[in-house]
Amino acid sequence: MARTNNTSSTRRAGTSSSRTRKTNASQRSAFSWGSSGSWLGAAAAGAAIAVAANLGRKLAAQGMSARAGDWDEVLAAEHQATLAIFDKILETEDGQTTKRAMLLKKLSHALDKHAYEEEHVVYPALRSANDAHDADLLEGEHGYVKTFLFELNEMDKDSSDFLPKVRDFRAMIERHAKMEEEEVFPRLKDGLTPEQNDHVTSLVNKEGFKMA
Numbered sequence: 001m002a003r004t005n006n007t008s009s010t011r012r013a014g015t016s017s018s019r020t021r022k023t024n025a026s027q028r029s030a031f032s033w034g035s036s037g038s039w040l041g042a043a044a045a046g047a048a049i050a051v052a053a054n055l056g057r058k059l060a061a062q063g064m065s066a067r068a069g070d071w072d073e074v075l076a077a078e079h080q081a082t083l084a085i086f087d088k089i090l091e092t093e094d095g096q097t098t099k100r101a102m103l104l105k106k107l108s109h110a111l112d113k114h115a116y117e118e119e120h121v122v123y124p125a126l127r128s129a130n131d132a133h134d135a136d137l138l139e140g141e142h143g144y145v146k147t148f149l150f151e152l153n154e155m156d157k158d159s160s161d162f163l164p165k166v167r168d169f170r171a172m173i174e175r176h177a178k179m180e181e182e183e184v185f186p187r188l189k190d191g192l193t194p195e196q197n198d199h200v201t202s203l204v205n206k207e208g209f210k211m212a
């Protein structure tokens with residue numbers, strides 16, 4: 001509750017001065033907004049190195065992001081894809097231990113990739129836009145995502161406690177994603193210029209490509 005209240009008040013405060021924020025965002029930002037050329041060059045160089053490994057698989061895995069236009073849409077689509085994996089796990093029965101282990105691995109990969117994008121691009125951009133409170137709160141919650149994954153990995157897959165824990169985990173992810181999609185991402189996006197948002201999108205795709 002405290003989190004919701006804090007973020008709501010922050011949002012209200014932010015909304016009342018959105019025009020001022022828009023002007024100030026680029027001025028106070030420590031992010032490398034103006035040098036997208038060099039970042040894109042680095043992305044291209046990094047991509048060239050990665051090609052040797054398994055370009056086809058990576059392109060397929062990141063295809064969704066490449067098609068989506070904006071960084072917040074990319075991340076929201078990943079939220080939905082992740083929740084769909086949770087739903088598949090919740091459909092399993094206690095005897096389906098191999099399927100549970102396989103889906104847990106898939107869930108873990110999806111969450112790791114998503115966290116990598118947010119923690120290397122979006123949360124730093126939030127801090128640059130003077131929104132460290134929400135960035136720190138959300139990044140702290142990512143720690144508990146890993147704790148849930150650890151506990152589920154350690155648990156016998158036929159345990160009667162398995163699905164209740166998955167349900168708690170899903171609820172936590174849904175809350176976290178809702179805060180990002182409805183409060184934090186719109187506020188950050190609104191405070192950036194179109195060029196800055198394009199730059200964030202290219203950086204999110206670049207980080208996602210590394211983890212695909």
Ligand SMILES: [Fe+2]
Pocket residue numbers: 115118138142176180
């Ligand atoms: Fe997150």
Ligand SMILES: [Fe+2]
Pocket residue numbers: 075079114118177180
């Ligand atoms: Fe997220």
